[in-house]
Amino acid sequence: MKKTLKEIADWLGIDSGKYSDEVVTGISIDTRTLKKGDLFIPFHGEAVNGHKFVQQAFEKGAAAALWLKDEPNPPKDKPILFVDDSEIALQQMARKYRNEHKAKFIGVTGSNGKTSSKDILASMLEPFYKVQKTIGNFNNQLGLPITILSLDEDTEVAVLEMGMSGFGEIEFLSNLAKPHYAIITNIGEAHMQDLGSREGIAKAKFEIIKGLQSDGTLFFDGDEPLLQSLVAKTTNLNSRACGFSKDNDLFATTIETTDKGSQFTVSGEINGEFFIPVLGKHQVKNALNAMLLGRALGLTTEQIRTGLAQVKLTDMRMQLVSTENGPLFINDAYNAAPTSMKAAIQFVQATTIRDDKWLVLGDMLELGENEEQFHKQLSEVIDAKEISKVCLFGPRMKWLYEQLLNSFTKDDLVYTENDYDVIVQTINNYASNNSLILLKGSRGMKLETILKSFQ
Incomplete structure (x- = not known):
């Protein structure tokens, strides 16, 4: 952005x-990162x-600053x-800047996979377009405007992540961004305490179509x-569905995993074999949305294949981390x-990357009144025949611990409410260079702390 103060x-x-x-030439709300x-x-x-930091901002090179009218003692002889x-x-x-900008705007929301989908899409498009994307978690009513104002004037594609905790928030962000294309990755259980049900979550995510251009397209989880129901009820909505069912416009089959990533076959609007350097069946589904959107932007099948092969995700999303002469970690702790x-659990159980498979799981937060049930239900997908050891961290994980007592021995099932060292010591004592260890928990659990002991 390059605007005069008058503009x-x-x-x-x-x-x-x-x-x-x-x-x-830019926007800042923090003098520590001001340019x-x-x-x-x-x-x-x-x-x-x-x-209190406005004077410091000018000392660090700020061109100008805003000042609230009812705030006393504004600086004199400064561009305010x-x-x-x-x-x-x-x-x-x-x-205003969005309305002037010529880029194609893409909005991305969903219960899970927003950041991964944003990363996959942006990475896939970068060899062919000038792309900018939401940095970090700047995806709310403050972060999204900052992201838009940070776009270069010659950016061709803007990939904007949209987060929420309640009704009306995605609608506001969508109306601000006015996307040409929108993606809904999936509907999960995050924010259940605020939205009441998965139906409520779906309606809140579906608000992304409120600002969608009249000739725009929604890409969504067709499984x-x-x-499906919300799309069917919405007239004059252009949409494309992807997933694993053959009823989708694009669907994936025969997904194979190596320590380098995921190989898969797609059929439908695009056909052929593709590879992403990312682990997880759910990440393949995120790639399908990106593929359909790439085709809408004019990419050929070969360009899509080339773009996907050099995808890079933000850290702590199914991130493989090697340790010297030790276990291989999957850091999915964001x-x-x-x-x-x-x-993530099902991926670990199915993969052949390593034979000795571990789960290190932390509490899932913001699940509302059904949080106990959700933690207990994880036991239904944990197969003691496939998993060597389970380490559980956090007060809520005690519910899962109690469910697993009959499936694992005392040595193979570890629980601690708040002591990372208990899990670190267990890994030190029992893991080897044949071990694959999944770290997965809500952001507040900071399970990456465990990984630091091995790097």
């Missing part, structure tokens, strides 16, 4: 003052008043834009009945919900 002031419908020719030329946006939170509300101003600037937890 930004015009976006906001305010006076730019005497510094109207000052050029802004020269940024417009600094202070927020007045309960714990921190960002206005006075606004009523920093968040609304940020969103308004993003809305999910809740999404987040967890019942659907993704079961998928």
